[in-house]
Amino acid sequence: MRCTFLFLIIxxxxxxxxxxxxILNADKDPANWLTYSGTLDGQRYSRLTQITPANxxxxxxxxxxxxxxxxxxxxxxxxxxLVNDGVLYTVQPPNVVxxxxxxxxxxxxxxxxxxxxxxxxxxxxxxxGLAILGNSLFMGTIDGNLIALDARDxxxxxxxxxxxxxxxxxxxxxxxxxxxxxxxxxxGGELGISGFLAAYSAETGKELWRFxxxxxxxxxxxxxWENDAWKHGGGSVWTTGSxxxxxxxxxxxxxxASPDWNGDVRPGDNLYTSSVxxxxxxxxxxxxxxxxxxxxEFDFDATQIPVLADLTWQGxxxxxxxxxxxxxxxxxxxxxxxxxxxxxPFVKVTWADxxxxxxxxxxxxxxxxxxxxxxxxxQGGTNWYNPAYSPRTGLFYVPSWMDTHSIxxxxxxxxxxxxxxxxxxxxxxxxxLRPGPTNKRLPELAWGAIQALDPKTGAVxxxxxxMDVTDSGVLVTASDVVFAGGREGYFYALDARTGAPxxxxxxxxxxxxxxxxxxxxxxxxxxxxxxxxxxTFGLR
Amino acid sequence: MALKRLQYCLSVLVLAAxxxxxxxxxxxxxxxxxxxxFTYASFCINCHGPDGDQISxxxxxxxxxxxxxxxxxxxxxxxxxxxxxxxxxxxxxDEQANFLVVYLRSMAGSAKSKRTGPAGDAGRGKxxxxxxxxCLNCHRIGSQGTVAGPDLTAIGSTRRLAEIExxxxxxSAEIRPENRPVRAVAKDGTKIAGTLxxxxxxxxxxxxxxxxxxxxxxxxxxxxxxxKTSPMPNFKDKLSEQELSDVISYLVTLKGLR
Numbered sequence: 190m191r192c193t194f195l196f197l198i199i200x201x202x203x204x205x206x207x208x209x210x211x212i213l214n215a216d217k218d219p220a221n222w223l224t225y226s227g228t229l230d231g232q233r234y235s236r237l238t239q240i241t242p243a244n245x246x247x248x249x250x251x252x253x254x255x256x257x258x259x260x261x262x263x264x265x266x267x268x269x270x271l272v273n274d275g276v277l278y279t280v281q282p283p284n285v286v287x288x289x290x291x292x293x294x295x296x297x298x299x300x301x302x303x304x305x306x307x308x309x310x311x312x313x314x315x316x317x318g319l320a321i322l323g324n325s326l327f328m329g330t331i332d333g334n335l336i337a338l339d340a341r342d343x344x345x346x347x348x349x350x351x352x353x354x355x356x357x358x359x360x361x362x363x364x365x366x367x368x369x370x371x372x373x374x375x376x377g378g379e380l381g382i383s384g385f386l387a388a389y390s391a392e393t394g395k396e397l398w399r400f401x402x403x404x405x406x407x408x409x410x411x412x413x414w415e416n417d418a419w420k421h422g423g424g425s426v427w428t429t430g431s432x433x434x435x436x437x438x439x440x441x442x443x444x445x446a447s448p449d450w451n452g453d454v455r456p457g458d459n460l461y462t463s464s465v466x467x468x469x470x471x472x473x474x475x476x477x478x479x480x481x482x483x484x485x486e487f488d489f490d491a492t493q494i495p496v497l498a499d500l501t502w503q504g505x506x507x508x509x510x511x512x513x514x515x516x517x518x519x520x521x522x523x524x525x526x527x528x529x530x531x532x533x534p535f536v537k538v539t540w541a542d543x544x545x546x547x548x549x550x551x552x553x554x555x556x557x558x559x560x561x562x563x564x565x566x567x568q569g570g571t572n573w574y575n576p577a578y579s580p581r582t583g584l585f586y587v588p589s590w591m592d593t594h595s596i597x598x599x600x601x602x603x604x605x606x607x608x609x610x611x612x613x614x615x616x617x618x619x620x621x622l623r624p625g626p627t628n629k630r631l632p633e634l635a636w637g638a639i640q641a642l643d644p645k646t647g648a649v650x651x652x653x654x655x656m657d658v659t660d661s662g663v664l665v666t667a668s669d670v671v672f673a674g675g676r677e678g679y680f681y682a683l684d685a686r687t688g689a690p691x692x693x694x695x696x697x698x699x700x701x702x703x704x705x706x707x708x709x710x711x712x713x714x715x716x717x718x719x720x721x722x723x724x725t726f727g728l729r
Numbered sequence: 730m731a732l733k734r735l736q737y738c739l740s741v742l743v744l745a746a747x748x749x750x751x752x753x754x755x756x757x758x759x760x761x762x763x764x765x766x767f768t769y770a771s772f773c774i775n776c777h778g779p780d781g782d783q784i785s786x787x788x789x790x791x792x793x794x795x796x797x798x799x800x801x802x803x804x805x806x807x808x809x810x811x812x813x814x815x816x817x818x819x820x821x822x823d824e825q826a827n828f829l830v831v832y833l834r835s836m837a838g839s840a841k842s843k844r845t846g847p848a849g850d851a852g853r854g855k856x857x858x859x860x861x862x863x864c865l866n867c868h869r870i871g872s873q874g875t876v877a878g879p880d881l882t883a884i885g886s887t888r889r890l891a892e893i894e895x896x897x898x899x900x901s902a903e904i905r906p907e908n909r910p911v912r913a914v915a916k917d918g919t920k921i922a923g924t925l926x927x928x929x930x931x932x933x934x935x936x937x938x939x940x941x942x943x944x945x946x947x948x949x950x951x952x953x954x955x956x957k958t959s960p961m962p963n964f965k966d967k968l969s970e971q972e973l974s975d976v977i978s979y980l981v982t983l984k985g986l987r
Contacts, residue, residue, distance in 0.1 A: 274941075275942075275944070276942050288942065290932075290934060290944035292944065293932060293944065295927055295929065295932050295934050295944055296926075296927050296934070297926045297927060297934050297936070297942045297944075298926055298927075324940070339869070339876060341876045341936055341940050341941075341942060342876050342880070342926075342936055344869065344876075344880045344882070345882075345986055346871070346872050346986075347871075347872060347986065348986055392872070393872070
């Protein structure tokens with residue numbers, strides 16, 4: 190009997206689990222969630238339709254995964270889970286990878302990365318997720334490395350340094366896989382890094398190209414910096430980009446200029462900070478860029494996922510990019526050329542009184558030594574948490590911070606390796622990064638919403654209002670259900686056409702990540718990290 | 730049977746010899762020894778070697794220490810070093826130092842190499858591993874090989890010489906929990922074999938023999954069993970004495986990626 194159970198020898202050339210073709214065609218395989226945004230267009234639109242507005246009230250908790258230890262004070266559970274053939278992969282903060290059964294939550298393996306004590310982060314020891322290709326998972330680490338793990342047993346395959354942790358380079362972004370490349374870059378703009386986006390070989394971890402988000406002398410865009418400010422000019426990579434295979438263009442939002450609040454020491458537009466860049470993914474060469482906030486003095490970044498949609502624009506089909514920016518304006522760009530098509534505030538904005546014909550803001554507010562009151566607050570009208578777009582409803586769903594403001598104060602600061610390099614600060618009513626356990630603010634001093642925007646006009650079609658703001662990502666399904674959460678600890682299902690609340694679950698901790706939906710054996714699940722745990726629901 | 734009794738007695742002896750500072754209120758588990766080994770492999774092994782006897786006149790595996798009478802003395806030496814010698818101070822937490830002591834104490838009770846074969850050559854051993862030995866058909870080293878068997882990328886840091894020898898010459902003598910084979914038969918007769926990843930009262934998680942992660946409900950199984958024999962072949966008669974020495978010499982050089 191026993192001899193019948195001899196192990197089969199696995200050929201070293203066994204077929205890879207997840208070739209790039211599967212990622213490229215992820216829209217046709219909605220049972221799986223193979224990239225940070227579900228599909229390379231960044232839409233967070235799932236074709237699964239089993240959970241509907243009519244039956245969503247029948248969702249029940251299927252399993253919970255608790256973190257092995259409570260998150261550190263400045264750590265939030267920000268990772269979007271990946272799901273591949275019934276296995277869910279998540280990252281508990283800061284860098285603990287867990288592979289588990291997506292149906293019952295039982296763990297297959299864990300991998301606990303041991304970050305260097307030299308790691309320096311401005312805004313939390315966090316990670317936003319993984320990328321997958323073949324049999325490998327890819328993760329950035331808070332001490333500036335990019336590592337590859339075997340998805341089958343969690344063993345490390347390679348590790349490569351993206352940037353030195355002593356100089357505050359960290360990698361919190363979920364990498365994006367394009368062809369055989371793993372694309373990622375460092376955070377650390379609040380600590381004076383000089384940023385870049387780079388492509389690494391998925392097989393070996395070798396760096397294959399690098400695009401300097403702060404151009405060095407001789408590179409295009411360097412003229413937008415004066416003095417030697419470019420040396421510590423910021424330009425972080427915080428969130429994942431998107432990819433258009435037909436145009437072969439890679440799009441990525443780039444972080445703020447450094448020092449954040451003192452623009453006087455860095456005269457010029459400070460390219461490519463607070464911009465979206467379009468690159469040739471084969472070479473890393475710049476095809477076009479659009480700067481949302483030239484000479485950013487408010488730490489507005491451009492940390493959103495560029496969402497790619499094909500719209501009928503003024504009667505003609507057009508490939509566009511939707512971008513609700515932290516600076517409070519919603520933008521539509523032509524993603525082939527970068528041409529500005531539309532820009533409109535989606536929250537209260539006072540730092541600019543409008544945009545010109547090319548989308549450049551008419552600046553009327555600045556950070557000052559005595560402090561200036563600016564809407565929106567430094568965390569912005571939205572932030573790194575992902576929006577979603579439904580081709581069915583034609584609506585763009587944005588987690589929004591409403592009626593927020595900061596007093597923005599600039600000061601002179603000298604760069605010192607490993608130390609904050611903010612050049613000032615922002616003070617505000619609203620806890621920026623660490624929500625407290627209670628909320629005693631008056632409603633007029635900031636509130637939260639999931640807003641549905643019409644991309645053709647920028648008009649708000651509906652708002653789902655919350656007393657507190659939200660750090661949650663949004664997901665929309667082909668059955669017209671929107672899933673999102675908030676700091677108050679609720680996880681919601683909303684009607685994608687009206688915003689009407691359909692269902693909610695109290696998950697007992699702030700939702701600070703994007704939901705994932707997937708199916709196993711024909712049954713749809715919806716999963717969301719909150720607090721120190723991950724919760725997964727399915728129909729009764 | 731006699732061998733099993735001996736193994737049991739050895740494990741009792743190992744645990745009994747463990748430091749009071751680490752046992753206080755908790756007891757010692759194999760996982761505690763592993764934690765100590767992790768620190769040892771990261772910071773100590775380069776000077777002291779995998780068997781603790783690489784420095785002339787110093788044998789950490791002997792269970793006797795010239796400058797330390799108690800576990801606390803050992804913790805002090807680990808943290809502060811020995812002035813005037815090559816033993817440097819180390820920034821270990823009390824917990825790390827205590828687990829290191831746990832591991833050092835465990836070394837005294839575990840087997841040592843008794844091998845008397847010819848001297849090995851790591852370069853030749855690498856060739857045997859990759860060709861005649863067919864080790865990479867089941868094991869992984871770095872980015873080569875596959876996942877049916879244990880990852881050997883850091884085997885030289887995580888196994889003592891004697892353990893590597895045993896694994897090659899008597900693979901079923903000691904199967905670590907993380908490498909435990911499991912087989913199951915579904916109610917429809919489907920046979921599933923692989924490595925145990927996790928289990929609870931109702932389910933079993935495994936990496937199956939095709940490299941796929943599987944989660945099984947026991948209620949769907951006709952039977953299941955945790956195997957006590959290793960699927961790894963015995964290399965005693967498959968490789969020459971020289972080849973065995975070469976392979977062992979190569980494997981002890983594998984220290985991991987970081």
